[in-house]
Structures are given as C-alpha cells and as structure tokens.
Amino acid sequence: MDKLLQRINELARKSKTEIGLTAEEKAEQKDLRQQYIQNFRGTFNEILLNSTVYDPEGTDVTPEKLKKVQRQANLEKAQEILASRNITFLEDGTIARKED
Secondary structure, eight states, X not given: OHHHHHHHHHHHHXXXXXXXXXXXXXXXXXXXXXXXXXXHHHHHHHHHHTOOOBOTTOOBOOOHHHXXXXXXXXXXXXXXXXXXXXXXXXXXXXXXXXXX
C-alpha cells in the first residue's frame, strides 16, 4: 500500500509540472487510484464488520443493519472454515462431515 501511494504521489507531482503526464502515465495513475480506493474501502469495511457501538452508559447501540451484516459475514466465515474441514450445515441446522 505504501508503494502504491508513493507512486500515486509521484505521478501527481509530475502532472503539475510543465512536462505533465504521458497518456500511458495517465492510465497508470487512474488504475493506481482505483486500486487504492478498493484497498481503502476493503479495510474500512473490515473495521466496520469488527466494530460495536456503545453509548456513554455502556449500552450496545450498534445499528441493526450493521449487526445483520456482521452476523452474515460471521456465518460465511464459519461456513468457509467448516467446508475446508469437509463439514457442512444441513437444512435442519445440524452439521455433518462430508465423506470423500
């Protein structure tokens, strides 16, 4: 991420000079900015998925919408872990080991 940001800044500085950027460098700058935004959003989403909001009295006031997304993300992670161990959820809510 540091190298990405460093290159973005190099191109930004060069774009402000008399020389400016070549068409190739402009395309590179656009791609690098998109990568940076994707990385930032991914990191921000991870932070939100692992956050709980409390009021001054210590009561959990995390929005229900966020709690729902967190539960879904945790369920997906659990399913991935179980699938890697050949275990699956059945429709009745129980789990079973898959036979090879």
